[in-house]
Amino acid sequence: MIAASSPRWREPLGRALMLGLAALVAALVALPVVALVLRVPPGTLLAQLGNPSVQEALRLSLTTSVAAALVSVVIGLPMAHLLATRAFPGKRVLEILMDLPMVIPPTVAGFALLMAFGRAGLLGGTLxxxxxxxxxxxxxxxxxxxFMAVPFFVGAARAGFSAVDPRYLDAAATLRAGEMHTFWRVRLPLALPSLVAGLGMAWARALGEFGAxxxxxxxxxxVTRTVPLDVYLxxxxxxxxxxxxxxxxxxxxxVLLAGMRQAGLGLFAPPRAPRFAPPRAG
Amino acid sequence: MPLTPQRAHLQFGVVLLAGALLPALPLAGQQVLSVFAAASLTEAFNDLGRAFERAHPGVTVRLNYSGSQVLATQLEQGARADVLATADQRWMQYARDRRLLAGDAATFARNRLVVVIPRANPGYVEKLQDLTRPGLKLVLAGAQVPAGGYSRESLRRLNGAPGFPAAFDRQVLANLVSEEENVRAVVAKVRLREADAGIAYATDVGARDRDALTILEIPDPYNPIAEYPIAVVAGGHRELAGAFIALVLGPEGQALLATRGFLPPAPRR
Structure with missing residues (x-):
């Protein structure tokens, strides 16, 4: 019994250490944000929004990131469903591949993209x-x-699909609902919160993209100078x-994170019980 | 003993920690001279750093290369360095104005601008006038980057020159597809054949680039020769920094710079 044999000072010391480290990590994240806020004189935010070059970067950032998030949903949805519902050879490799952009340095990603889609790249001639x-x-x-955002959507959507209670699917099957029908009418609505969370994360990642x-x-x-690039300049x-x-x-x-929390969504939030009654199939 | 998941996690953690600490070991007990140098100085200052380490056993030269504007603002934000070498007077003056330097700057080298083109020449650039051809993909360093400033100055000087239109610079800049953060990024985009042309320093085209790149010379009166000043940074190892600068200005340093294609500083008038 480890707890019983511990000296009495251990318990409070451990608790103090935990609290101290928690405060440290909170300060680590909060301090730079606070410092930035202090650096911005009041009123400049609005004044900067009137600056044509800022507007240009902002417009470009919004259009490209929204487009990237939507593309991520369209091409990521089938992959998320596949990974959540099927077992097949090479699945682990595919899973690692799908997670890869989240951990490789964005500059490396950009370089690899050049090697593939650049004028002198693998597909350059074809393009x-x-x-x-x-x-x-x-x-x-x-x-x-x-490239950088799609793993966030695939990961969230996959978790959402996996968390769908199989009893609903069984119910659909007993009603002789086809696979696609079950997907659209049962799985997709039940996984919707996760899909929206994935969309939000993918959009945020696209909005912040710099290196690639x-x-x-x-x-x-x-043309290509989004807000993060403008900040760097x-x-x-x-x-x-x-x-x-x-x-x-x-x-x-x-605001995005707060909104997602408010809606009970979050990338790492524990899966919630479905709020929906099982939809009728057929 | 069977490898339980807990043990595996612990081992993984220990390996990670060891990997993180290992690189710090060789530097223990060594003196480190930190040199911030313009990106175009990369190979030359690698040479100079090695020469300095040979002459000063126990000293490690740590080099940080970037666009001069990045170096100056990093210093301003509190980065620690002993020596600063920029590719133009503007950013050295910027550092001096903010009291980041100890003492005066000395010019130690000069450099010529050239137009760099991929050997395959996808944009059919044969002469400077071809840079105005619509649809050409031109890459320059950003206007804040020394090389970017020199490039734009050169194009401006060519306005109305014999055989050049009066608005040459505007026509060329209409073909600009990207403004890079340092001159080496310009050369990289041309080397990768993504850009049809770029403007960089003559020294940026090294021996190993000769088979990948072609150079177009910019004639003298239109070529704003780049000047490289060097200075001791305030708050650093002043003596060691002074010794490094003495090496750069001295015969050995000048010979190394000449080998890399740099021009000597203009004779004092």
Whole structure:
């Protein structure tokens, strides 16, 4: 019995250590955010929003990140369903592959994208033949964002599909509902909260994407210079503007996270019991 | 003993920790000279760092290469360094204005600008005028980067030059597809054949690039020769930094720089 034989001072010491470390990690994350807020003079946020070059970067960031999030949903949904419902050879390799963009350095991702989709890349000749050129274009920004964001959607959607109570599926099966029918009418609605959470995370990841974008798509105002790239440039031109834009990105991310919490969604939130009554099949 | 999951986790953790601490070992008991240098100085300062370490046993030279604008702002934000070498006077002045330097800066090298083109020449660039051809993919360093400033200055000087249109720079800049954060990123985009042309320093095209890149010279009056100043950073190892700068300015350093294609500083008038 470990607990019984421990000296009496151990328990409070352990608790103090835990609290201390928890405070440390809270400060580690909170301090930079607070420091940034202090750096932004009041009123500048609105003033910066009126700045045409900021508007340009903001518009580009919003359109590309929303596009990237939607593309991630369309191409990620079948993969998430496949991984959640099927067992097949090579599944583990596929799972690792799907998680890979989350952990590889974004610059490496951008370089790899160049090797694949660049003009001199693996598919460069084919793309050129179809008149498609991705580096230095807005489409290239979206591609880089999708590459970095799609694992977040696949991961969340997969967890959502896996958490669907098999009894609902059994019920659908006894009613002779086809596989696709069950997918659309049972699995998808039950997994919807996770799908929305995945969409939110994918969008946030796309919005914050920097390394893959600057490496693969380049950096030009109005074409490929998204807000994170603009912040990086402004660091050497106008620190207040850089701080303001940074704050804007943080606020957007925080609002997204708060909204998701409010709706009971969250990337790492424990799966909730389905709020829906089992839909009728057929 | 069977490997329980707990044991496996513990072992994994120990290996990670050891891996994280290992690189710190060789530096124990060594003096470290931290040098912030412009990206275009990479190979030359690698040489100089090795020469300095040979002459000063027990000293390790740690080099940090980036665009000069990045180095200056990193210093401003409190990065620790002993020596700063930039690719233009502007960012050295920036550091001096913010009292980041101890003492004066000395110019130790100069550099020529060239147009770099992929050997395969996908944009059919044969002469400087071809840079205006619509649809060409041109990559430059950003306007804040020294190389980017020099590049734009060069294009401006070519406005209305014999055989050049009056708005040459505007026509060329219309082909700009990306502004890179340092001059080496410009060369990389050209080397990867993603860009049809870029402007960089003559020294950026090293021996191993000769088979991948072609160079187009920019004639003298239109070539703003880059100047590289070097200075001791305030709050660092002042003596060691001074010794490093003496090496760079001295005959051995100048010979190493010349080998890498740098021009000597302009003779004092």
């Amino acid at each position: 050129t033949a179809f008149g498609i050129s991705l580096p230095f274009t807005t489409a290239g920004v979206v591609l880089a964002q999708v 974008t600057i490496t693969f798509a380049g950096n030009l105002a109005g 402004l660091l050497h031109e106008d620190l207040e503007a850089a701080a303001t834009l940074s704050l804007l990105l943080i606020v957007m991310a925080a």
